[in-house]
Amino acid sequence: MALRRALLAFVSLGLVAGLADAKPDLNGIYALAKRRVPTHAHAFSFSLADGEADSFVISDAPSGIHVECTTVSACARGLYTYLTTYGGTDIWWTGSRLTHLPAYLPKVGIPVQGHAIVPYRYHFNTVTFDYTAAFWDFDQWELELDWLALRGVNLPLAWVGYEYILIETFREVGLSDADISSFLSGPAFQAWNRFGNIQGSWDGDLPITWVNDQFALQKRLIARMAELGMTPALPSFTGFVPRALATLYPNASIVNGSEWSGFPEVWTHDTFLNPFDPLFTTMQTSFISKQREAYGNVSHIYTLDQYNENNPFSGDLAYLSNVTAGTFASLRAADPDAVWLMQGWLFFSSSAFWTNDRIEAYLGGVPGNDSMIVLDLYSEAQPQWNRTSSYFGKQWVWCELHDYGGNMGLEGNLNELTHGPLAALNSPGSSMKGIGLTPEGQEGNEIVYDILLDQAWSSVPLNITAYVDGWVARRYNVKPLPKAAHDAWRLLSTTVYSNTDVNSQATIKSIYELAPALTGLTNRTGHHPTRIPYDTNATILPALKSLYQAGVQQPLLRSNPEFAYDVVDVARQLLSNRFIDYYERLLTAYNSSLSASAVRAAGEPLLDLLTDLDALLATNGNFLLSNWIRDARSWAHGKNKKAYGAYLEYNARNQITLWGPDGEINDYASKAWAGLVGTYYRPRWAAFVDYLAETKSRGAVYNATSVSAQMVALGKEWSNGTWGTGKGETWGTKGNTWDVVREVLDKWT
Ligand SMILES: *[C@@H]1O[C@H](CO)[C@@H](O)[C@H](O)[C@H]1NC(C)=O
Numbered sequence: 001m002a003l004r005r006a007l008l009a010f011v012s013l014g015l016v017a018g019l020a021d022a023k024p025d026l027n028g029i030y031a032l033a034k035r036r037v038p039t040h041a042h043a044f045s046f047s048l049a050d051g052e053a054d055s056f057v058i059s060d061a062p063s064g065i066h067v068e069c070t071t072v073s074a075c076a077r078g079l080y081t082y083l084t085t086y087g088g089t090d091i092w093w094t095g096s097r098l099t100h101l102p103a104y105l106p107k108v109g110i111p112v113q114g115h116a117i118v119p120y121r122y123h124f125n126t127v128t129f130d131y132t133a134a135f136w137d138f139d140q141w142e143l144e145l146d147w148l149a150l151r152g153v154n155l156p157l158a159w160v161g162y163e164y165i166l167i168e169t170f171r172e173v174g175l176s177d178a179d180i181s182s183f184l185s186g187p188a189f190q191a192w193n194r195f196g197n198i199q200g201s202w203d204g205d206l207p208i209t210w211v212n213d214q215f216a217l218q219k220r221l222i223a224r225m226a227e228l229g230m231t232p233a234l235p236s237f238t239g240f241v242p243r244a245l246a247t248l249y250p251n252a253s254i255v256n257g258s259e260w261s262g263f264p265e266v267w268t269h270d271t272f273l274n275p276f277d278p279l280f281t282t283m284q285t286s287f288i289s290k291q292r293e294a295y296g297n298v299s300h301i302y303t304l305d306q307y308n309e310n311n312p313f314s315g316d317l318a319y320l321s322n323v324t325a326g327t328f329a330s331l332r333a334a335d336p337d338a339v340w341l342m343q344g345w346l347f348f349s350s351s352a353f354w355t356n357d358r359i360e361a362y363l364g365g366v367p368g369n370d371s372m373i374v375l376d377l378y379s380e381a382q383p384q385w386n387r388t389s390s391y392f393g394k395q396w397v398w399c400e401l402h403d404y405g406g407n408m409g410l411e412g413n414l415n416e417l418t419h420g421p422l423a424a425l426n427s428p429g430s431s432m433k434g435i436g437l438t439p440e441g442q443e444g445n446e447i448v449y450d451i452l453l454d455q456a457w458s459s460v461p462l463n464i465t466a467y468v469d470g471w472v473a474r475r476y477n478v479k480p481l482p483k484a485a486h487d488a489w490r491l492l493s494t495t496v497y498s499n500t501d502v503n504s505q506a507t508i509k510s511i512y513e514l515a516p517a518l519t520g521l522t523n524r525t526g527h528h529p530t531r532i533p534y535d536t537n538a539t540i541l542p543a544l545k546s547l548y549q550a551g552v553q554q555p556l557l558r559s560n561p562e563f564a565y566d567v568v569d570v571a572r573q574l575l576s577n578r579f580i581d582y583y584e585r586l587l588t589a590y591n592s593s594l595s596a597s598a599v600r601a602a603g604e605p606l607l608d609l610l611t612d613l614d615a616l617l618a619t620n621g622n623f624l625l626s627n628w629i630r631d632a633r634s635w636a637h638g639k640n641k642k643a644y645g646a647y648l649e650y651n652a653r654n655q656i657t658l659w660g661p662d663g664e665i666n667d668y669a670s671k672a673w674a675g676l677v678g679t680y681y682r683p684r685w686a687a688f689v690d691y692l693a694e695t696k697s698r699g700a701v702y703n704a705t706s707v708s709a710q711m712v713a714l715g716k717e718w719s720n721g722t723w724g725t726g727k728g729e730t731w732g733t734k735g736n737t738w739d740v741v742r743e744v745l746d747k748w749t
Pocket residue numbers: 249250251
């Protein structure tokens with residue numbers, strides 16, 4: 001009986017285009033249970049059965065708990081449903097707490113069923129691989145993949161180690177290693193090279209050791225994804241090539257792409273081999289066959305972006321459909337079942353270029369509707385599916401972008417995340433086939449990601465009040481949990497996480513993280529909003545007080561890592577928002593013709609606040625610059641270890657500050673990290689206050705060009721630094737969260 005059902009399940013699996021066709025087995029789920037709930041693993045059993053795609057049934061069994069499922073991913077989701085709903089535990093970005101299951105597993109009683117409302121549950125933005133995961137080791141990836149699998153994600157992007165196979169493909173067509181080196185970008189910037197936005201590395205060539213090590217990591221990641229029932233969206237040949245290809249193949253159809261984000265010619269205008277040139281198919285076939293050899297036949301879904309923030313050579317409709325027809329033909333030549341996955345960001349960010357007829361021509365070059373998956377990248381605020389007739393019938397995924405550059409401000413719109421996907425799914429003629437997350441970085445605000453992945457398993461909108469209560473109870477996982485903890489989250493969820501302003505629908509950037517200036521920092525909307533869309537005194541402040549009170553009432557809370565994280569995070573937001581008030585006072589002092597010493601005095605609270613912020617962040621391991629640098633340096637080995645380590649540290653530092661050799665997208669990926677606040681943001685503000693006081697005393701006018709040049713110079717110096725060599729540059733945490741938060745509440749409210 002069991003066997004027959006398993007065979008039937010195998011048949012039902014091939015239904016969704018592109019998902020893995022390998023014979024499923026449950027070894028990966030048993031391994032997951034052993035890894036995360038070792039003392040209870042023997043009590044869980046799993047079986048595959050025929051039935052509705054991606055569904056599960058949890059029931060009591062003589063030996064414990066049984067999960068029956070139609071797919072491996074649904075089994076993981078079934079296990080998760082038990083662990084969270086009955087076990088009261090969860091796994092977080094800050095770590096797995098699943099070992100906190102009760103000693104005696106609660107019974108289920110009446111069997112519980114669940115099913116996914118969409119075939120694809122997707123995760124990752126191409127740039128998450130750099131803003132968050134650039135330096136992750138296997139253990140960090142393992143936590144991430146378990147986090148994803150348990151939440152029922154079955155389609156993760158899988159970019160790690162791309163360059164290894166790309167280099168092999170380049171060599172095969174005759175490119176030299178020097179040609180290839182001039183094209184590839186540094187370890188913290190690979191995403192934008194993969195997108196064709198940038199080329200080359202401004203601080204030295206990408207070391208081959210890095211390429212080999214990442215490739216070795218990728219082999220483990222792909223195997224693990226497959227084992228967990230996920231179909232990795234694999235890389236492919238995109239068409240971006242070293243400049244020298246044009247010399248080697250003078251007759252090939254080659255163009256240069258557009259400039260990106262103010263980078264000088266040498267680092268951008270990537271060379272692009274037109275997909276209708278036969279050489280494109282040759283390289284695609286080579287790339288994909290090498291990749292299949294390396295990772296096995298684990299997926300037919302390929303990520304491929306040609307025009308992300310990079311406009312096509314021509315807007316001619318015939319050209320556009322020719323490009324996609326050629327690209328798709330190359331994929332199919334390499335894999336007859338290939339499905340093309342692309343990020344739809346361009347249709348929003350370059351909406352002036354991407355008129356509807358151009359989008360229709362571009363997508364229309366690909367025959368059939370199941371042959372593509374478009375990620376509607378920013379569905380929660382700037383959806384494009386609704387202006388493109390549901391991408392003219394192509395499959396698409398409702399995605400939450402939410403975060404730019406791994407910025408860390410609190411923000412969210414829970415109402416949209418629970419209602420938006422269902423409205424899109426149920427709209428007439430909808431070709432929506434998935435729900436997913438596409439944040440540029442994973443930093444805090446976990447609730448907004450959790451709720452969307454949970455919504456993918458509910459055909460009615462989740463009840464936000466009940467959801468938040470349940471989420472907080474398992475996040476803090478102590479009994480009794482003081483009401484004050486619930487109060488804090490109810491308040492945040494109905495204010496900070498109910499932001500309906502579509503022009504500030506992303507993590508709010510803190511202005512102290514921006515290069516100091518007299519104008520342009522506050523009240524920004526759009527891509528990097530700095531406008532605070534709520535009243536701090538009526539939201540963040542009482543929420544922090546409630547959390548603090550909860551920690552007083554229930555001291556066990558203080559040793560809960562997620563509680564500690566939240567307390568630091570909310571206190572961080574309080575200080576960030578207060579900074580704006582002091583900044584405005586400084587400007588007022590400067591504008592009214594007061595003395596230099598009055599200006600200096602008005603600057604003192606800003607610097608004092610940043611000192612306190614640095615001390616607050618230093619108490620928690622999740623808010624440390626030194627961890628980012630340590631992770632980067634940990635990849636250095638071999639006979640050039642010292643130089644390699646310095647190179648990696650430069651990459652790590654440059655990405656989060658200047659982002660480019662000369663501050664091309666300065667402060668885009670800024671972070672609220674101890675060390676960064678203390679050794680970079682604070683000195684910048686100190687220099688700014690000095691400048692204002694000094695010009696005031698001389699009666700000189702404010703020179704924005706000169707201020708900005710001074711800030712870039714500070715950034716260059718800082719990027720060259722070596723952590724641990726300067727005053728107070730320590731590794732690991734420092735100080736006690738609880739004491740520091742008490743001081744923050746006393747001093748800054
Ligand atoms: C390029 O095309 C020209 C004209 O058709 C031909 O003479 C030449 O041999 C071609 N070169 C290469 C490298 O194929």
